[in-house]
Every structure is written in structure tokens, then in C-alpha cells.
Amino acid sequence: MVRCMGAIYCKLADPPLVCHGVSSSPASSFSSMSALSPQYLGDMWSPGYKRESNLDSRLINPFRVEGLKEFSGPYNAMVEVPLICRDRRRLRDVEDILHNYKLILQRLETVDPRRLKNDEKLAFWINIHNAIIMHAYIEYGIPEGNVKKTSLLIKAMCSVGGCSINAAMIQGYILGCRTHCSGQWLRTLLYPRLKQRARDEWQAHAIEQPDPLLYFALCSGSHSDPAVRIYNSDRLFHQLESAKEEYIRATVGIWEEQKILLPKLVESYAKDTKLSSQSLVDMVQRYLPETLRMAMQRCQQARSKKLIEWVPHNFSFRYLLSRELAFPHIN
Template sequence: MMEQAQSASNIISLAEHLGTRISDHVPETPNKLSEDMIKCMSAIYCKLSDPPLTHNNLSSPNSSLSSMSAFSPPEQCDIWSPGFRNNSSFDIRLDNPFLIEGVKEFSGPYSTMVEVPWIYRDGKKLGDVENLLQNFRSLICRLEEVDLRKLKHEEKLAFWINIHNALVMHAFLVHGIPQNNVKRLFLLLRAAYNVGGHTCSADTIQSSILGCRMSRPGQWIRILLSSNHSDPAVRVYTPKGIIHELEAAKEEYIRATFGVRRDQKILLPKIVESYTKDSGLCAAGVLEMIQKTLPDTVRKCLEQCQLGKSRKTIEWIPHNFTFRYLISKELVK
């Protein structure tokens, strides 16, 4: 990946023809660079989506069907919503926690997410996005010159999350999508960028930079750094709003994946359980966290049916390791 990036160094821009560089006119910070990388790679993924995106790149034609098995528990017919009672059509949609084309009041921003279930990697398709790829390679080259020493904590946090996500997406594009967890781990160790003169792999960013050194937000960050069917959406993180953006990402994800069975057992993905354990939340704290993310009508019903019950009322649905990216709508405008 580093070698491929070198080809961009010979590109002569219009500004350079005129005797100046683009950077002389457009101030660029490390954070702006990382944001541009996520935006560019998200645009590439949308154009390489298999099947192709439709409806002005807002959703894929099979989004609701391909999401249907994301967290499917065995008692599919017993799933219900306390806010919508026994509406049979909504019962079915609750089996699709990522309500890409579902009820917007319930799923929130996830109802407008772009779904990329697979990506084309053949020569013709890659040729169609060559301009975007050239742009991305030039962004990688500029990573070598960034100086992170003067950045504040929030700036570093947003920078590294964006860089990590762009790096993993780029690795899948170059090396292909791993078919098992061993190959996935190998790819995280292998994929790396030169950042300010230091070689940083995806694994290093996860474990040494974002994981071990972070306090409470860091525990949620670990959940945001994957590419599986059960994972949250990709979005841009900014230094000014990073703490709020992480909290919003957590709440939107829980809201979109929440379900309730007829026996009043709450259904949530297992990665949320990992977060609650790392955060040291008690049973009451877990329920309070869930309730904060839900619409008022659903929250009130949940409070009534869960009153006095313990954490055992939550069923943690196993993680689905199938490849799938959800991309925040603002990244593909």
C-alpha cells in the first residue's frame, strides 16, 4: 500500500503549474487530512458497491433483505416492540435491527445509512474510480509530513479514529476481504501507513493508541473499529465534537439494534455487552443507558415492563462477522 502511494508524488497540479502549491492556498491540518481520507474512501466504496447503490446512493436495492439476518434470534415470530404493540409488519422489521428502510422514528439516523454489502475489486470497476484512488494516494503521501505533537487530546482522538477506519477500508480494497478471523487479524497487522515518519499498523492504532490510553470513550471506540455485519456505521469524527460524536454514535447504534421479545426480554448485539462490562455498568445502569436512546413512547413502555428486573432480562445476540459496511449519509453527498 505504501508503494502504491508513491505514484501520486509525481502528479503535477494546476497550482504547481502556476508556480504555487495547493497547500499554499488551502490550509490543511492533520484533522482535515484524516477527514478527507474517510470521505474519499467512503465515496470509493459507494461506487464499488456490489450490488450497485440506487436511489441517489442512499440505499442498496436489497438493503432490508441483506440486513435481515444480522441479529436474528431463534424466536423470530416472538419479537415485538413495546411502542408499536402487535403490528405484524413492525414485528418483522424488528428482526432487522439496522432498519435501513424501516421506521425512521425508531431507527433514527440508521434509517438513512448507506449499505455496502460487498465491493467489486475487478480492473474495470477500479478503473471507474481511478480519479478518486489517485486523490486518496495523494492524501496518504501527505500523512508522512503531519506533526501530531502540538495537537490537543480531542484532535488526536478524532485524527486516529479517522485514519484507522480509512486504513482498514483501504486494506480491504487492496488485499481483498478476509474470509476468516485469522486472516482478518493478519490484515490488521499487515496494513500500515507512514504517519509523521512512523509506520503505524491498524493493530497498533487499535491497541496502543486508541485502546490502552483511552478512558471511558476509548471503551466504545473499540466497538467502532471493525467492518463486520454487526458493527456501527462509518462516519467522520471532528476534534471540536469528538466526545459528543462518540456518544451519539453509541446511542444511535443501540437504538437501531434494540428489540424486545414477547416474553419482555431485551435483544441487543453482543458488542454492547462488551462495552457495558468495560464500563463497569450495573444492571440498572445498562437499562438506563438503553432507555436514553429510545423514542419516548418505547422508553415509557420499557420502563414499565422492566421495572424491578435484572440484567438477565437482556439477551445478547452473537456477533455476525460477515463483511458489510454502513456509511453515514453525509459522507456520500
Template structure:
């Protein structure tokens, strides 16, 4: 296994775009080409950069998110051993030739700010005034890329390209447990967002898994896909709330080298279910994870998701999203699910749940006091507001 590298190393890409200033200094004050030696800050910058690309492409004047438009999905590999960046990918080329760009209605990303109910479902009552941090989330609910958006992407992704290229010089085996955990969470979310831009919005679970296998970065000389990061590096179990992907994983065999074993976290972390976003309506929000707060933020991610995603139906039943239900079943008996959920609710929310449960006497009727909502696979990213920019490396 290669020893930990701490000396400075000049990174190169053969087809680096002309006119790119390698000494570009971002707003937070440190040089982007040195971040390979600070992998956590590198991963934080990648999430911020990809988030900013999505948000910059948004047209706030548009409000409809009923339809989802997908960019053309190219064949190929997002690994920087083959596709050096989205800037050079077939996705960019094919979008430039798309007939849809000749219409009067250019495509754009749609965002909505200050969501009162980001997981709104039919039959759910407006049951509280506050749902926690998700009420201030920004939603990207639909996207395609038009001519002017391509012009912006070509510039913005130069910076992102510099960040991704540095991953080849990172050695995750040198990181502490918390450093690994924060690094891989951020990297996974950035890679999924990058994959959506390059390959388009998948129309099914099978196509999503295909995207997760194609979308890959070269990290420390190892080409690692989003699927590999999620299920091998982060040791996630097959998702019970996504049965089709669970079946695919049962038939999938990942080859694991000794070096890649050193990249993995030491123990499975169940709360990752509320930190990793696959870009779908029922997914948790994207946020920045740092080594110094990763454990606390994972706990907060569960609580924030609970407060934002559960609700009360017009018949007085607790509405529980399938992602949360499957997680809760691994912790408590099914009959205790409402009580377990209530501990993560705000006092106002918990009081309403208790009142509805007492009023309807579900147990006496032989029916459970909650309903499970199906996992909603419509495209959507939620971004939680950050209190500060990524920390500068020492």
C-alpha cells in the first residue's frame, strides 16, 4: 500500500482548458490546487461547487415543477481516467445539438425557496408551523440545460474539474475515522450531482443503479463508482425502501482490493441513510459534513428529516415515509414506530401525534396508527443552508 503522501505534488491534466488560471483563489481564501493535501476541505468544496452550479442554473421566475426534462444520457464513464470532466463529456456535446434548444422555451433548473412542506403528499394536513431546518431549504425540482446554461457550465466546471483532478492524489487510508466518514459523504453527494448533469435523470431504479456504476472518480489511483462508495466504502446495506436496487445488489459482485479495504470506514453507520442523497423527492437534503461535527450532524440529519417528512393525514393517522419506516423497523418493533418517531419531533409535533393517537384509539380497532408513504422517485435535490463556508486548510 502506498504510504501517506504529504509533500507537494503538481497535478496535471493533458487537455486542461486554455485560459484557466491555476492560481485562482476562491472567495474563502485558499488555493484550489493545494486541496489534494487537505481531502476533507477538497470534498467540502466539491459539494459547494456542484450545489452552486445547480442553483446558478436556476430560473427563479419559473415555478412549475410538474415535468422533468432529462439531458441526453451519453455512454461512457465519468472517471477521470476516461472522461476528464463534464466539460468534455458527450453530454455537453449532445446537449449542444439538441433540437429542444431551438424552441422558444429554454430549459432550466427550477428552485423554490423557504419550503413549508418539502415532502408534501396527498391527504397530509398542514399540521405545524415549523418543520425545522428543512423549512429554509432550497429545492431544485427540475432541470435541463439550454444554450446560456451551457456557457455558464463551461466556465464553472473548469473550477470543479480542478477539484476532481486532485482526488487522484488523495490517500484515504491516511485519514481518521471521522475524516473518512465526512470525506466519503461529501464526495458521494457531489458525484451523484455530477452524474445527473453528465448522464441525465434516470427513469427507473435500474437506470439509477446504472448511473451509479458509471459515475466514478479516480481517488488515490483507484477508480471508484458511486455504487462502490455507497455499498463498499460506506458499508451501506441494500436499501429496503428500494426493493429493485436491493435485488440488483444481491446479484452484484464487487471486487475489493486490499488498498480499497483501507479506504473504507471501520464500521457501518446506519444514520448515513439521512446524509446520502440520490437526487429523488424522498431523499434527504444535501448538507456539508466536516470531521469535527460529523457524528453530531448525522444525528441532526435524522431528526431534521423526521421533522420535515412525517405528518398527519386527514383521518388522523401518522404518515411515515418508507425510508424512515424501514430504518425504524431496524431499531424498534413495528408497534413502537410512532413512539420512536415522536422522540425526534418538535414538542408541537409530538403533542399533535399523541392527541390524534388518543382520539382515534387505533389499537382497539386492530389497525396500526400510521401509514407508510411510498418512496417518491421524482427528481429533486434539497440543499440546506450552511452557516459558514468550508473551513480553510491550515
């Protein structure tokens, strides 16, 4: 399901993704693609936008963190989809992939998640959650305003084991980890109505206990969300840890060597894991290249009253797709 959605989003991306002379041979390696010129990288990952002298600004800093910034790591190789086009011609181009997606969706009706081990459940529900929300944007379009966007979590539905479930229920009842998109409006309006009927019904499908690393795996289509990737139960913990490290490395910023800028998503993780401010700073430093690590140390030496500045969550639409989704032929 996630692979289907990744392929569809690459085809519906607006502006269209431009690839000039990329080999589709299975022998193509990602390392060779990384050595291509900055102009090529700009064409491939951020088409239609004004380039800076060295490298496209959205490729260098896709989260647009202000201040001293050095960007590197796997986010450097991801495809950004700032919008999707749903006109008839473009949708006709993805009819076959959508058909395959719906066939897989139908097969979920025969799945019994209670038979899965905890890691299998976790990977299963992460992938289902991300895929059905991506599909909901294709079905209903991109809503205007945070309230309407939050309602998309209710519209993003599937049937598992013969029972209907939506993305909001997966977050609240199965995974116990709500994204920033599921705000106060959803909690006050949706959950009280569903609590009696749905909680008991889905309790047997829930994971053993909520995992704060899920903040770096669940994506609801917001600009500040982590990238979408495929999660596998046999290496799930490693994947979730890598997702955390890559997200933090791509979003941390330094302002005038006085404040460390971090996204609210990291704050949610820190609260759930009960990390102290110093422990959080120590963790972040481990993930950074040398120049940023030294800049963070100078921030601490400055003894600012407020060392960490939390960057508000950006709810505007955007998807980042991992290379395994955007370039499956090179895996």
C-alpha cells in the first residue's frame, strides 16, 4: 500500500518531478546518483523553484529552519511533493496503480492483527496509517484550514478483519500516539463519540504500549511531519531509531549561537520519554555533523536563559518520500 502511494505521489506531484537521463537499471547505485551535479539535484528533487548559486534551498533545508544550518544525511536524497494534481488526465495516469492499491486494501478484510507479534503489529499499523491518509488526499483533495485537515483523519478509512477503522482511531486506540494534526478539535469532537463503541472493539488489536518513536514514523501530510518510508517488523527498532536521528538532523537549527531551534514534534518525544533539557541537547548533539555540534556547544556556553526554542508545527501540505519509495529500482 505504501509503495503504491509513493508511486502515485511521484506521478501526481505538482509541479511534476523532472528526471533527466536517470538510469532505471537495477545496477544503478544511489551513491553514483549522489555524485551528480547540484543543478541536476535541483532538477530532480525540487523542480519549478528558483535555485540558489550552489544548491536548491529546499534541498538544503526542506524544513526551512532559520539560523545557522548545515543540512546532510538521508533527507538529502528524498523527493519532496509540495502539492498533488488531481485533474482527470493526471489521475488517468495512475489508474492502474490505484487499482492495485484497492486490491491490497480488500485483502486487509481477511487479516486478523491479533495473530501478529507486537513488532509486526507496530509495522503493520504504521504502514496502514500512512497509506490511508495519502489515499484520502487523492480521494478528497487537500483541505483548506487545520480543522478540515484534521477531519481527513476520520475520512481516511479501511476495513481490517471485517471492521472499519480510520486513521484517527489507529492513532488513538491502536498506537496511542496522536500526530500534531489530531488537535483539540478532534479530541473533543471525535473521541468522546467513538470511545464506547470503538475502544473495546479495537483493544485486542492495540500494541503492547505506546512508543514515543512513533512521532518520527507517522505522517499526516504536514510540512513538519517526518518522511514517509516503509517499515518492516524484522528491523523495526533500527528503522524507528534511524527515523528519529534523520528527522532531528534535518530539522535542528542554531540562531545566532544563542538558541537551539527544534520542532515541536521533538518536544512531544522529549515529554513522553521524560528527557531533561540537558539530556535532550546531549542526544541531539550525537546526531549532528561537527560544525553544528560545535555551534550547539557555543550556545550552551552563552548561558542563555532559554536555550531551546520550539519551532511551531507547520500544518501546510507537504510530503517527503524516502528513496525506497521514489526510486525503488535502486534498492
